[in-house]
Amino acid sequence: MNRLLIVDDEPFIVNSICHLLQEDGLEAEMIRAYNAYEALEAMRRTRIDLVISDIHMPGLSGIEMHEQMRKQWPYSKMIFLTGYNEFEYAQRAIQAGGTVDYLLKNQNDAALLAAVRKALEAIEANDSIVQRSVQAAARLQVALPALQREVLLKALRGEIREPAELRRQLARAEIGLEPERGVALMLARVDEWERRAASQNADRELLLYACRNIMAEYLGASARQAAVTLEDDRLLWMVQPAPQEEEPDAAQAEADLLSRLPSIAEAVQEACARWLRVPLSFALASHPCDWENAGSVWSELSGLLRLGRNKRQLLVRGSRPFLTADEDAGLAGDEA
Numbered sequence: 001m002n003r004l005l006i007v008d009d010e011p012f013i014v015n016s017i018c019h020l021l022q023e024d025g026l027e028a029e030m031i032r033a034y035n036a037y038e039a040l041e042a043m044r045r046t047r048i049d050l051v052i053s054d055i056h057m058p059g060l061s062g063i064e065m066h067e068q069m070r071k072q073w074p075y076s077k078m079i080f081l082t083g084y085n086e087f088e089y090a091q092r093a094i095q096a097g098g099t100v101d102y103l104l105k106n107q108n109d110a111a112l113l114a115a116v117r118k119a120l121e122a123i124e125a126n127d128s129i130v131q132r133s134v135q136a137a138a139r140l141q142v143a144l145p146a147l148q149r150e151v152l153l154k155a156l157r158g159e160i161r162e163p164a165e166l167r168r169q170l171a172r173a174e175i176g177l178e179p180e181r182g183v184a185l186m187l188a189r190v191d192e193w194e195r196r197a198a199s200q201n202a203d204r205e206l207l208l209y210a211c212r213n214i215m216a217e218y219l220g221a222s223a224r225q226a227a228v229t230l231e232d233d234r235l236l237w238m239v240q241p242a243p244q245e246e247e248p249d250a251a252q253a254e255a256d257l258l259s260r261l262p263s264i265a266e267a268v269q270e271a272c273a274r275w276l277r278v279p280l281s282f283a284l285a286s287h288p289c290d291w292e293n294a295g296s297v298w299s300e301l302s303g304l305l306r307l308g309r310n311k312r313q314l315l316v317r318g319s320r321p322f323l324t325a326d327e328d329a330g331l332a333g334d335e336a
Contacts, residue, residue: 002028002120003046006060007039007053008081013105017052020109021116036060036066043069048095050119052112055082055102077119079112081105149228152238156295166291175226182288183238186260186265187301190233191279191311204232211235214271218264223257236298254288257333260288262316269312281305281313 004021008014014032021030031048033039036057042048051069055062066078083105101115151160151173160166166179177183188211193204212227215237219225225239239261241253265282272278283304289297304315 002049003031004028004034004116004121005039005051005053006029007033007036007049007057007065009035009054009057012287013054013081017112020112022114026116036062037064039106040068041063043073043335048073049123050077050079052079052081052118055080062286075123077122077303079103079115079119113221137321144174145228146228147174149230151175152226152228152236155229155291156298158292160293161292163291177226177238177240178224179291180288181240182254183240183294184285184288185294185301186236186239186261186282186284187298187305188235188265188268188283188307189281191281193233205229207276208232208235210276211268211272211278211280215264215268218271238294253315258286258288262305262314266314269314273312278306279311281311283313283315286316324331 004026006014006017008017011034014034018032021028028050031042031046033042036053037060039051039053040060048069051066053062053065057065062080064079069076069078075260079101081103101116101118103115106241151169152175154160154169155166160169163179170177170179208229212229212235215227216225219239220244223239224236224242227235227237230236239257241257261284265284269280269282270281283301284298285301305313307315
């Protein structure tokens with residue numbers, strides 16, 4: 001329900017306007033104020049959608065009150081009333097924004113009712129704008145992962161070769177990785193979907209999103225990462241050390257992060273299995289690679305995961321394989 005504030009230093013006028021609007025059947029909450037200070041106090045307590053106010057009042061004018069109102073409720077609308085035909089005042093109010101009409105007090109009731117209907121239509125249009133903005137933001141939240149997936153897959157396939165273009169595309173997709181630094185790759189596979197999740201795509205998407213969030217928590221502030229869902233059972237992470245205020249040697253920071261990745265992946269495995277009932281197998285690289293070679297490393301990690309279907313495998317490309325499994329942990333890893 002809309003909330004109207006009627007302001008005038010003459011109580012008779014305030015009460016007459018309220019009575020007129022009620023008789024017209026207007027469904028709105030009406031608040032009465034007999035000077036600008038009372039009106040501002042009401043605005044501090046509650047949202048006001050429409051103000052009908054005298055333009056000339058002692059102490060603080062309607063114009064000054066309107067300027068303060070716009071700071072608190074920028075979408076509120078204003079109808080000014082005055083006993084003087086002073087268009088200079090009206091022009092100043094209109095320029096401030098939010099004014100939908102300017103009426104002389106000696107105009108008839110029909111003019112005021114028409115102005116109120118016009119104001120309520122403007123308020124409804126504002127609501128539509130806000131609703132469309134919220135919907136657009138929601139679509140953006142859905143579209144951004146798709147854009148990130150597109151950009152990263154293009155980079156992995158070698159479709160973005162120039163560092164400047166790669167930087168531009170990463171920025172466009174809000175991916176905080178640097179094209180001049182190497183990246184560590186991790187690939188995860190869902191070994192088995194529960195029947196409930198397997199039958200509902202929405203459930204799968206939600207669970208994969210939760211897996212990505214768990215990884216982000218474990219990586220923490222020491223790493224920059226981009227994660228994408230490749231299929232309905234595959235996740236890919238690209239990781240770099242995050243710059244620190246007192247950053248040690250860059251090579252050492254990279255080595256420290258890489259040494260933690262197998263333990264981080266193992267912790268994510270355990271958390272996803274325990275809390276989400278999603279068994280994951282991981283394949284990760286023991287060394288970072290530059291962006292030109294990231295595609296071939298991704299292909300090798302995919303091959304590692306295809307070697308077997310044991311649950312909760314943890315395979316490290318380029319070093320002695322480290323395995324954990326609930327059962328059948330006898331897979332031979334890649335020593336490449």
